[in-house]
Amino acid sequence: MTTDAALQPSTTQQPAPATHPDTDATPLWPFSVSVVIPARNEEQSIGNVIRGIFQYCPTAEIIVVDDASTDATPDVSEEAGARVVRRPYNIGNGAGVKTGIREATGDVIIVIDADGQHDPADIPRLLQHIGPYDMVIGERSRTSQENWVRWLGNSALNTLGTYLIGMEMRDLTSGFRAMRREIINEFVHLLPNQYSWPTTSAMSFAKAGYHIRFEPITVHKRQAGQSKQKLLRNGIKFVLIMLRIVSLFAPLRIYFPISLTMFGTGLLLFIYELLTNPNLFIPNSVLGLFIGGIIVFMFGLLAEQIAGLRFKGPDR
Secondary structure, three states, X not given: OOOOOOOOOOOOOOOOOOOOOOOOOOOOOOOOEEEEEEEOOOOOOHHXXXXXXXXXXXXXXXXXXXXXXXXXXHHHHHHOOOEEEEOOOOOOHHHHHHHHHHHOOOOEEEEOOOOOOEOHHHHHXXXXXXXXXXXXXXXXXXXXXXOHHHHHHHHHHHHHHHHHHOOOOOOOOOOOEEEEHHHHHHHHHHOOOOOOHHHHHHHHHHHOOOOEEEEEOOEOOOOOOOOOOOHHHHHHHHHHHHHHHHHXXXXXXXXXXXXHHHHHHHHHHHHHHHHHOOOOOOOHHHHHHHHHHHHHXXXXXXXXXXXXXXXXXXXX
């Protein structure tokens, strides 16, 4: 799939974006930019994040999706110049991102955390690669991970994602990224409501044949509060989400190894029985493995054909 060298500004009439009230700056890129910030109880840091975004991307539309905060997060956001979308009750970080994507009007959407860990100074470095690339993900270094346990879990997810997708995935769980709005809208309904939306979106882009780049970024310690993620619980969810996405886009990556394992195990048992039992006797377990392997493989082929229908359209 080919992509334009640079995105053209949208020609459709859209609501005027919320931009910095004190700037007359001209756009720095040949496309409009929306910045989505999902937030819950981040009043101590979100104001600085918004001001930092305006400093490095003064014409950006900034949308803060307040996930039913119990502090002054929405008020601080509005005072800093952002447009606030208030949710009546808490749903999750991923749900906030989805809401922000649907509310955004820019050609390119940037998602950034509200806790101050991501440096707004990295935004231009992500945006400069949009055009040749459809999604640019901020890649964290080993030292920027909160602890070695989280780094180990993320590395395992990256390794699994690389195998399932067939291309190198260096930081699937990074939530700081820039992406073309028209493309992410194709997959927004697939994004989960919780923290694994970065994994799902990156894998969706890759399996659909869009171009992804991992760009090294600077990560700071949280300005206030504690991380809301739990490694074990969310790690299991990440794996389940990846398996679900692969089932949608490339089912044989899952079904074929299972089928091959069942068939191979059945074959080894059959050879063992053939060598140890002079009377040709085929155990039910061997027959079950042979038949099960064939059935799983046929289901994989059928699922692959069904998944292929998802990409049948005039633009593909």
